[in-house]
Amino acid sequence: MSQDQKIEVIVPEDQLMARIDELADRLAPRLTGDWTVVSILIGATPFTSDLMKALARRGVHPMLDVIWLESYRDARESSGRVVVRADLSRQVKDRGVLLLDDVFDTGRTLDFAKHHLLAKGAKEVITCTLTQKPWAPRGEKGVDFCAFDSPGRYLVGYGMDDAGKYRGLPYIGALD
Ligand SMILES: O=P(O)(O)OC[C@H]1O[C@H](OP(=O)(O)OP(=O)(O)O)[C@H](O)[C@@H]1O
Numbered sequence: 001m002s003q004d005q006k007i008e009v010i011v012p013e014d015q016l017m018a019r020i021d022e023l024a025d026r027l028a029p030r031l032t033g034d035w036t037v038v039s040i041l042i043g044a045t046p047f048t049s050d051l052m053k054a055l056a057r058r059g060v061h062p063m064l065d066v067i068w069l070e071s072y073r074d075a076r077e078s079s080g081r082v083v084v085r086a087d088l089s090r091q092v093k094d095r096g097v098l099l100l101d102d103v104f105d106t107g108r109t110l111d112f113a114k115h116h117l118l119a120k121g122a123k124e125v126i127t128c129t130l131t132q133k134p135w136a137p138r139g140e141k142g143v144d145f146c147a148f149d150s151p152g153r154y155l156v157g158y159g160m161d162d163a164g165k166y167r168g169l170p171y172i173g174a175l176d
């Protein structure tokens with residue numbers, strides 16, 4: 001089977017799994033009480049699946065819900081507008097929320113999602129992404145937990161797409 005674009009492997013599969021285990025070690029002590037993991041579709045799907053398994057192995061069993069947000073569609077730059085394609089299926093009022101996404105870039109998607117959840121009455125929202133770009137917001141507006149910093153390149157694989165393709169790659173790669 002051939003690929004029609006050159007993809008450089010940035011994080012191989014074994015390193016990805018090791019980082020997700022480390023993340024679960026850091027997150028598990030925070031997730032006591034009533035927590036919901038909210039996964040941002042579509043890109044966060046593989047990350048969510050592996051992180052949920054890593055948490056379960058540590059005896060942590062939050063509820064899982066999803067929100068489908070879109071701002072890039074087929075472009076490699078944000079449209080500047082976050083669209084809700086589908087909302088949560090359960091209430092988050094008075095619950096802690098662990099909000100998961102694959103990549104933190106302009107920060108627009110996570111910021112939108114966090115405010116959306118707080119407006120629905122979430123008690124606390126902890127943000128967590130697999131990776132972040134060098135120019136992504138840091139500090140107050142930064143992400144609370146992140147598995148690793150990525151180079152300033154367009155990423156694909158492990159949920160991340162280029163015009164809908166490559167989400168199934170088991171590693172993170174970069175396109176030139
Ligand atoms: O920090 P930002 O600049 O907002 O970029 C991050 C967002 O971009 C991608 O979503 P996209 O809109 O491409 O949808 P997808 O999850 O379906 O790929 C990615 O999954 C993040 O949600």
Ligand SMILES: Nc1nc2[nH]cnc2c(=O)[nH]1
Binds near residue numbers: 155
């Ligand atoms: N697939 C993909 N989506 C993104 N959304 C924001 N940055 C990126 C990126 O580098 N790759």
